[in-house]
Amino acid sequence: MPPSPLHALRRLSIAAACAALFAAQPALALDRIDFLTPGAADDLASALRASSLLLISQSDDQTNAQDLFAAAQAEYAQLLGTLYAAGHYSGVIHILIDGREAASIAPLDAPRRIDVIRVTVEPGPAFRFSRATVAPLARGTTLPDDFRTGGIARSGSIRSAAAAGVEGWRKRGHAKAGVAGQDITANHASALLSASIALDPGPRLRFGPLVIKGQERMRPERIRAIAGLPSGETFSPAELDLAATRLRRTGVFKSVSLAESDTITAPDLLPITATVVEEKTRRYSLGAEVASLDGVTLSGYWMHRNLLGGAERLKVYGEIGNLGAQSSGTDYNLGVTLDRPATFTADTTVGLRAEIGHVDDLDYSADLASVGLTATQIFSTELTARTGFSYDFSKGRDTVSAFEFRNVSLPLGFTWDRRDDATDATRGFFVDAEAKPFLGFGTTDSGVRFTWDARAYHSFATGRITLAARIQGGAIYGASLLGTPRDALFYSGGGGTVRGQPYQSLGVNVLRINNQTSRIGGSYFLGSQLEARLGVTKKIGIVGFYDYGQIGVDGFFTDQSRSHSGAGIGFRYDTGFGPIRLDIAKPVGGTTDGGVQIYVGLGQSF
Structure with a gap:
């Protein structure tokens, strides 16, 4: 029979009272944290200490009992991940809060005061690969050097090998390549790890149309011209990154992201969506330099980032130099430039400039x-x-x-x-x-x-x-x-x-x-x-x-x-x-x- 609304309300009230009681507890000072790593090499011991949430809390002066208890319970997974990253898969971790194992303490029994925390990490032996394979691999793919039979079986090496395998296929135009399966088995008796990763290359794809989202003043056709994404050509991660870089360097956009579509347009086209957020159109800058004999130099400019809706950059600049110089008069110049990116090619900027000035030096x-x-x-x-x-x-x-x-x-x-x-x-x-x-x-x-x-x-x-x-x-x-x-x-x-x-x-x-x-x-x-x-x-x-x-x-x-x-x-x-x-x-x-x-x-x- 389900509890009545009255019983549910009482339970909620009790829980709220308990939460208020814990929140009202004073922040009591911690006496010390003992962090022990028996049998660990120096570099592993340093890595464990650097990743410890408890030691980080102590260095940040976070000694509240509730905060330390929460950090202690999360510490197991944190230290275990560090051990796996170093190739240790049979480690034993104990975290004692005033003599009690932190993992055995229920949340509602959290201590109101903590004096001593003792962390002991016994790393056990470093595992080695008994098998290290990624298949199938695209031609030219290079796997991490330590992902090999006999190498230290670091978890990061397995992830890096899988990522390298997927990226190898993507460089060949297989944009939807991914990990199809994995078989990872640890033999604790012999300290060996067998790792086998299966890849699914997927079809070879070509760039589809570039879909524009978020533009306000920029004309979509100019965004496509500046990005220079080669629609109809074989997919390439490098070309995708380059297209985003071209858009960012115009200075028109506050943010740029290019995302691959989840679906493929028949027969083999992969649409790309460019989501942009435009910057303010105008910008100005002022600068000054001072030298005891050469005087003061003042400079500045005013710029419009997107004059005609195609990332045309109009810049008016000026400089006054040698103000108060002891050996020369005052120099000045005033100029204007108008630059247009993606002219002739996506990587070509063409501009016009004009400048006038006056020089009053000691010699002329x-x-x-x-x-x-x-x-x-x-x-x-x-x-x-x-x-x-x-x-x-x-x-x-x-x-x-x-x-x-x-x-x-x-x-x-x-x-x-x-x-x-x-x-x-x-x-x-x-x-x-x-x-x-x-x-x-x-x-x-x-x-x-x-x-x-x-x-x-x-x-x-x-x-x-x-x-x-x-x-x-x-x-x-x-x-x-x-x-x-x-x-x-x-x-x-x-x-x-x-x-x-x-x-x-x-x-x-x-x-x-x-x-x-x-x-x-x-x-x-x-x-x-x-x-x-x-x-x-x-x-x-x-x-x-x-x-x-x-x-x-x-x-x-x-x-x-x-x-x-x-x-x-x-x-x-x-x-x-x-x-x-x-x-x-x-x-x-x-x-x-x-x-x-x-x-x-x-x-x-x-």
């Missing part, structure tokens, strides 16, 4: 203007190439005479970026190089301008110390020194080249008309920067650095080349989106006696 002042067409080809997440067409104009005056330069150019460059973090790299390298042939008009010579920038990073001492090195340079061939646009020549000195030396303090002295001498930039530049970065805490770091720069007319390391250097110490504070940088430097080589200089900015110096 000039008004600048430039318009051009750009094209960027993305080969991978690490490698991109670029080209374009540009018309450049400059008109101004140096210390001797007026000048005017006009030229068209066809720059061709590439960037190879394998850094782990663009703003605070600790390993990897970065290479950027460009060749820029230019055709001059009027008094402007023709030639080619080469530039390069190579950086490398290496960390050790568990990542607390990072060594960073940079080599940058440039050269101009074919054009005379005075026939080359002034803004295309090279200077050294300042935060981007040699810290401790005044901004663009190293150039070339040229004998001009009427035996007048003027200083302009050089045709050759070579610079290097070395840094040793030490993490003092998670947020604070210190840096020691040495910078070198050289300017030449007829080549590198010639009699006419001049060089200088600087060194100093820096401080870093990690903000979460890049370190705040404070560098203090002074000249250590060259003829400049500029004293100590200070640089403040966001992000590492390189």
Whole structure:
């Protein structure tokens, strides 16, 4: 006979009262937790301690009796999983709460006070594979090295082998491949494990139509063009990931997910659904850098991510530099770019740009203007190439005479970026190089301008110390020194080249008309920067650095080349989106006696 509603209400009231009683119990301090692993190797003992919920609770100061009791009951499965992951399948686990086995304590008998918890894990022998097979396998599939007869029978190896087998078939176009069955048997007497995994490859499929969901302003046909999913071609997980990457890098979307359909469209098409969430269309950014002699540099931009509904990116940017500089006037520039992804191919971005500016340096002042067409080809997440067409104009005056330069150019460059973090790299390298042939008009010579920038990073001492090195340079061939646009020549000195030396303090002295001498930039530049970065805490770091720069007319390391250097110490504070940088430097080589200089900015110096 079922209980009456009155009896049910009484039971509910009693349960609520018990819950309230337990909730009202005070948090009593725990005396200690003894964690013993007799017979365990050091690495296994460390893994067991690292996975222990009780030890984690203790380190987090969670000593409430109810919390510890709940952690103790969950501890069995947690430690058992760690043993299986290490290949131990006959382990014995005891968790005693003040002498009582935690697993034998009913929830309503949970202790109100806990003084001592004793955890004992006897791992037993490490099992080895007596059999390790996955079948059938697609051609070219590589299984984990330790999934073999005689190898340690770690549970992770079995999962990895099954995943590798499925992925091997998916790479061959069998999108619905999966595990059809498994036969895993442990022989405790001989400490052997037999593991046999059966796979079902399923049919070989082709990409079906791309279904779009969640778009608001983006046109579906442009989403398909940007994704570049090859509909009608053999299914490939790599192509699926690449399509998602292409959509994300437009910056239009807050999130992107591509999901395979559960059903197959006859005869062999697999529809793909792209679910997107769009970002806000507008974005802006402001930045500032300060140097004691070079003054303040302010920069910023405003950007529309999706101007015409096809991920067209309109960007208006500007910069004012050398505000309050001691040796030069104020520079400024204002520009606009319009870029369109997925033009010609899914990985090609074509853009238009226009820029005007003014330069007021110690050696010359000039008004600048430039318009051009750009094209960027993305080969991978690490490698991109670029080209374009540009018309450049400059008109101004140096210390001797007026000048005017006009030229068209066809720059061709590439960037190879394998850094782990663009703003605070600790390993990897970065290479950027460009060749820029230019055709001059009027008094402007023709030639080619080469530039390069190579950086490398290496960390050790568990990542607390990072060594960073940079080599940058440039050269101009074919054009005379005075026939080359002034803004295309090279200077050294300042935060981007040699810290401790005044901004663009190293150039070339040229004998001009009427035996007048003027200083302009050089045709050759070579610079290097070395840094040793030490993490003092998670947020604070210190840096020691040495910078070198050289300017030449007829080549590198010639009699006419001049060089200088600087060194100093820096401080870093990690903000979460890049370190705040404070560098203090002074000249250590060259003829400049500029004293100590200070640089403040966001992000590492390189």
